Structures are given as C-alpha cells and as structure tokens.
Amino acid sequence: MKKFLAQAYLWFLLVLLYAPLFFIGIFSFTESRVLGNWTGFSTKLYANLFSGDMQGSSSLISAVENTLLIALISAFVSMVLGTVAAVGIHNLRGRKKQAVSFLNNIPMINPDVITGVSLFLLFVFLHFSQGYLTVILAHISFGTPYVVLSVLPKLRQMNPNIYEAALDLGATPSQALWKVLVPQLRPGMVSGFILAFTMSLDDFAVTFFTRGTIGLDTLSTYIYTDARKGGLTPELRPLMTLIFLIILILLVIINVRQEKMKKSTSK
Amino acid sequence: MKRSRWSIPYVVFMAIFVVLPLLLILVYAFQDGNGHFTLSNITRFFSDSDALGTFAVSIEVAIENTLICILLGYPAAWILANKDLNKSAVTIILFIMPMWINALMRTLATAELFNTLGITLGKGTLLFGMVYDYLPFMIYPIYNVLNKMDKSYSEAAQDLGATPWQVFWKVTVPLSMPGVSSGILMVFMPTVSTFAISEFLTNNKIKLFGTIIQENINSSMWNYGAALAFIMLIIIGISTLFTNDDEKEAEGGLI
Numbered sequence: 001m002k003k004f005l006a007q008a009y010l011w012f013l014l015v016l017l018y019a020p021l022f023f024i025g026i027f028s029f030t031e032s033r034v035l036g037n038w039t040g041f042s043t044k045l046y047a048n049l050f051s052g053d054m055q056g057s058s059s060l061i062s063a064v065e066n067t068l069l070i071a072l073i074s075a076f077v078s079m080v081l082g083t084v085a086a087v088g089i090h091n092l093r094g095r096k097k098q099a100v101s102f103l104n105n106i107p108m109i110n111p112d113v114i115t116g117v118s119l120f121l122l123f124v125f126l127h128f129s130q131g132y133l134t135v136i137l138a139h140i141s142f143g144t145p146y147v148v149l150s151v152l153p154k155l156r157q158m159n160p161n162i163y164e165a166a167l168d169l170g171a172t173p174s175q176a177l178w179k180v181l182v183p184q185l186r187p188g189m190v191s192g193f194i195l196a197f198t199m200s201l202d203d204f205a206v207t208f209f210t211r212g213t214i215g216l217d218t219l220s221t222y223i224y225t226d227a228r229k230g231g232l233t234p235e236l237r238p239l240m241t242l243i244f245l246i247i248l249i250l251l252v253i254i255n256v257r258q259e260k261m262k263k264s265t266s267k
Numbered sequence: 268m269k270r271s272r273w274s275i276p277y278v279v280f281m282a283i284f285v286v287l288p289l290l291l292i293l294v295y296a297f298q299d300g301n302g303h304f305t306l307s308n309i310t311r312f313f314s315d316s317d318a319l320g321t322f323a324v325s326i327e328v329a330i331e332n333t334l335i336c337i338l339l340g341y342p343a344a345w346i347l348a349n350k351d352l353n354k355s356a357v358t359i360i361l362f363i364m365p366m367w368i369n370a371l372m373r374t375l376a377t378a379e380l381f382n383t384l385g386i387t388l389g390k391g392t393l394l395f396g397m398v399y400d401y402l403p404f405m406i407y408p409i410y411n412v413l414n415k416m417d418k419s420y421s422e423a424a425q426d427l428g429a430t431p432w433q434v435f436w437k438v439t440v441p442l443s444m445p446g447v448s449s450g451i452l453m454v455f456m457p458t459v460s461t462f463a464i465s466e467f468l469t470n471n472k473i474k475l476f477g478t479i480i481q482e483n484i485n486s487s488m489w490n491y492g493a494a495l496a497f498i499m500l501i502i503i504g505i506s507t508l509f510t511n512d513d514e515k516e517a518e519g520g521l522i
Contacts, residue, residue, distance in 0.1 A: 002352070003351070003352050006346040006349070006352040006353065007346075007352070007353070009342060009343065009346065010343060010346055010347070010353065010358055010362075013339065013343055013362075013402070014358070014361055014362070016399070017362075017365055017399060017402065017403070018361075018365075019380060020373060020376035020377040020379070020380045020399065021365075021368075021373070021376060023376060023379070023380045023383070024376045024379070035379045035382075035383065036379065036382065036383030081276065081277055081280065082277070084273050084274075084276060084277065085273065085274050085276070085277030085278075087270055087273045087274075088270065088271055088272060088273030088274025088275065088277065089274050091270040091271040091273070091274075092271045092274060093271075096271075100274055100277075100278060103278065103281050103285065103286070104281075106281075106285050106286075106289075107285055109452075109456075109503065109507065110503070111456050111457055111459075111460035111477070111499070111503070112457075112460070113460045113461075113462055113477040113480055113481065113496070113499070114289075114292070114460065114496055114499060114500060114503070115288075117292065117480060117484055117492065117493070117496045118288030118289050118291060118292050118496070119284065119288050120484060121288060121291040121292060121295055121489065121493060122283075122284070122287060122288040122291055124489065125291055137284060138284070140280075140284075141280070141281070141284040141285055144277065144280075148277075198367050201369070202367065202368070202369045202370075203369075204369060204370070204371045204463070205462065205463075205477075208481075209481075209484065219369075220369050220371050220372070223371060223372060223375065224371060224463055227375055227467060232375065232379070240372050240376070243368070243369075243372070244368060247364065247367050247368055248360075248364055250367075251360055251363065251364055251367060252360060255356065255360055259356075
C-alpha cells in the first residue's frame with residue numbers, strides 16, 4: 001500500500017512535468033496551424049521540416065544549423081581546454097587549488113542573465129564585434145567547468161605512476177600523453193563533452209546577449225522571436241518533439257556509461 | 268615540466284571571460300555615459316518605482332516557487348532514494364531529463380497548453396510554469412544527498428526506539444539539509460533572474476527582474492542595466508553565504 005502510494009505520487013508528478021511536452025508531441029502529428037486544434041492525423045509537419053518546404057524555412061533551418069555548429073565547436077574546445085585544465089588542477093595543491101576550483105564554480109552559480117550581460121559588456125569594452133565567434137567563446141566559458149568536473153574524478157582514480165612509468169620505459173612525452181593519459185581519461189572527457197554540448201543546445205540568455213546585431217539566430221533565439229510575433233511556426237512542433245527525444249537518448253547513454261564505470265571501478 | 272602548469276591556459280581564459288566581465292559589471296554600474304564615476308545608477312534604482320515593483324514581485328514569486336518546489340520535491344526525492352519504494356533507474360532519469368531541455372521551449376509548451384485549456388494567463392499560471400521549470404532542480408540535489416546518506420544512522424535511531432516519524436524528522440531531514448539548500452540555490456536565483464519566461468507565461472502581465480536588466484541593456488542603457496545586474500550579484504553573494512561547502516558535492520556530477 002505504501003509502495004503503491006509512493007509510486008502513484010511519482011507518476012502524478014511525472015504526468016504534470018511531461019504534460020506540456022506530450023501536448024507538443026501529440027499536436028506535431030496534425031496539420032493545423034493553430035496549436036490545440038486537431039484536424040486529423042498527418043505527418044505533413046515532419047515532411048515539411050525535413051524538406052524545408054515551409055514559411056520562413058531558410059531562417060529556421062539555418063537556426064538549427066547554427067545551434068548544432070556552435071554546440072559542436074564550443075563543446076569540443078571545452079573538452080580540450082577542460083581536460084588540460086583538470087590535469088593542472090589535479091596537480092595543484094593548497095590555496096592555489098582552492099582558488100582555481102572556486103573560479104571553476106563561478107560560471108555554474110551565475111544566473112544566465114548575469115553571464116550574458118557581463119560578456120556583452122566585455123565585448124563592448126574590447127570593441128569586439130559580436131557574432132559567431134563571441135557566441136562560441138561565451139559557450140566555451142560556461143561549458144568548460146562541466147568538463148573539468150567530469151575529468152577530475154578520473155584523474156583521482158588513475159594511478160599517478162603509470163604516466164611516469166611510460167616515460168621511464170622510453171615513451172616520448174607525446175606518446176605517454178596519447179597512449180597512457182588520454183585513454184585513461186576518455187570516459188570523463190566524453191561525459192564532459194556531452195554535458196557541454198547539451199548546455200550549449202539549451203542556452204538562450206547567453207546567446208541572446210552575445211550574438212550581436214548581424215542577424216545570427218540559434219534555435220532558442222529563433223523560437224523567442226517567433227513566439228513574440230504571436231503563435232509558434234507549426235513546424236517547430238515536430239522539431240521540439242525530436243529534440244526532446246534526442247536529449248532523452250543522450251541522457252540514457254550518459255547514465256548507462258556511468259553505471260558501467262561505477263561497476264568497473266568497484267570490481 | 269610541472270604538470271600543475273597545465274591549468275594556466277584555463278586560468279587565463281577564465282580571467283578574461285569570467286572574472287573580467289564580472290568586474291566590468293561593477294565598472295559600468297558606477298559610471299555615467301561619459302565614463303565618470305557616479306552613484307546615480309544605483310540611486311536611480313531606489314527611486315524607480317517600476318524597477319522596485321518588479322524587484323519585489325520577483326522576490327515574492329521566487330520565494331513562493333522555492334517553497335512549492337520543496338513541498339512537492341522533497342517527498343519525490345525521498346521516494347526516489349528509497350530502495351524499498353522505487354527500484355527503477357528510469358524514473359530517476361525521467362525526473363532529471365527536463366533539466367536538460369531548453370527552459371524557453373518547455374515554457375512555451377506550457378503556455379500553449381494553458382491557452383488550449385482556456386486557462387487565463389496570470390499569476391497562477393506563472394507559478395505553475397515556474398514549478399514545472401524548476402522542480403527537477405530541487406529534486407535532484409535532495410535525491411543525491413539522500414541517496415549517499417549512510418543508512419546506519421536511521422537504523423541506529425530505529426534500534427534505539429525512535430518511531431519512523433521521529434527517524435524521518437530527527438535524522439533524515441537534518442542530514443539532507445545540504446541538498447535542500449543546494450536546491451534552494453538552484454531554484455531561487457534563476458527564478459529571480461529569468462527573462463522572457465515570465466512574459467510568455469503571463470501574456471506580458473508580469474515581468475521579473477531579469478527582464479528589466481535585459482530591457483535596459485537592449486535599449487543601450489548599459490550603465491543602468493549594469494547597475495541592476497550589480498544589485499542582482501549582491502543578492503547572489505548574500506544567498507551563497509547561507510550555503511556551505513557540502514553542497515558543492517550535491518551539485519557536482521549534475522547528470
């Protein structure tokens with residue numbers, strides 16, 4: 001009985017949490033331009049989305065391309081920068097380590113608006129014209145801390161002597177790096193990359209403040225402008241549905257990986 | 268080569284893209300349009316009834332949202348962490364997933380759902396939408412702390428004759444406080460600072476503080492916008508004072 005009540009409560013909350021997402025998902029399978037008006041089952045919106053045959057299609061498609069490109073580039077740079085940083089932080093001691101760890105926490109505590117406004121002021125101050133580059137730099141700045149936090153536990157698990165042993169056995173520093181260090185850290189790097197990637201996909205506020213006035217749109221700024229004009233472009237329904245599914249799959253992958261890692265370390 | 272030097276590129280990057288920008292908020296907040304030092308941006312806030320009103324509403328909505336999230340989220344986190352009541356890892360993933368979906372998209376979906384159901388957008392829908400958006404951020408840190416908690420404490424209390432109710436209130440709740448305060452940090456501040464979300468959920472009837480900052484920056488009132496951002500930073504500083512180091516662990520591994 002107690003178990004039944006507990007499960008009922010969880011599912012009640014989940015239904016509440018997911019109702020809007022299901023709502024969008026269901027109405028992605030009808031043609032009606034107005035949301036909530038069911039005019040029969042149809043996959044036309046999906047077809048429109050993939051063929052690019054719709055109103056304002058070129059701007060929506062370029063917004064999706066921009067979103068993915070910015071997320072890929074910034075997550076990759078975050079992964080490299082964050083991994084190198086994690087090795088450094090792991091070897092720091094005392095106050096210095098505390099200071100850098102504190103620095104690493106700032107972007108995660110800062111609300112998006114503050115991050116966005118502060119970076120906007122930076123680019124104004126430096127007379128740096130805003131566009132792709134500034135958005136990517138901004139995304140690297142909030143994505144890298146997550147990579148650092150994903151790689152640090154791997155470094156703690158690693159035997160510090162392996163790297164030195166490789167050097168003693170005649171490996172060059174670059175061989176020791178690629179054949180010993182990187183393979184050991186790879187699971188943390190991949191998790192960090194996925195985290196930085198989803199953070200970038202999710203972002204609205206920081207992009208909004210750092211994209212400048214060249215008409216650069218990511219998916220979230222596109223949706224913002226679209227919604228302010230009144231009513232969402234119908235093709236956004238299938239697009240949002242697909243994004244929900246992709247994120248769900250990515251999350252399952254991360255969690256399965258983590259479970260595996262836990263098991264392999266507990267052996 | 269000392270490998271601690273590997274942190275240098277990151278420290279330099281963070282100095283330019285995190286520390287310097289925050290300092291610039293301070294600089295712009297205390298300057299007039301010509302770059303002279305002034306306190307007028309700060310004093311203007313205290314005589315700007317529009318901004319003050321929005322500020323008060325934001326704090327009120329954020330407190331209400333945080334309380335509702337604790338009331339709904341704590342029992343959920345407790346059930347999720349209790350192996351007898353919930354064995355499924357999938358329910359945990361389902362609770363965490365909304366954290367990774369663009370809040371703007373979820374908000375628009377929620378607002379559209381209210382519209383279709385014929386519910387008038389206003390304060391009520393704002394709170395509902397905010398709870399939708401932030402509940403996972405409350406559940407997750409509490410779940411994390413409860414999940415890592417050493418079960419022998421509650422077993423010991425039971426052996427010493429405490430009722431289940433007493434075990435819950437005198438052992439479990441106090442030990443889970445780091446998770447709760449971490450959840451408060453992750454719900455309260457973002458609620459105060461959201462922009463766009465409150466407008467969509469209330470059909471432009473209610474603005475929150477983040478929107479005022481955004482409006483000023485976008486209409487080129489950088490100094491006043493920076494002053495408002497500075498006031499927000501002070502509130503963040505105050506609210507992080509109430510938290511301790513334990514919470515960083517609750518927040519870490521945020522997957």
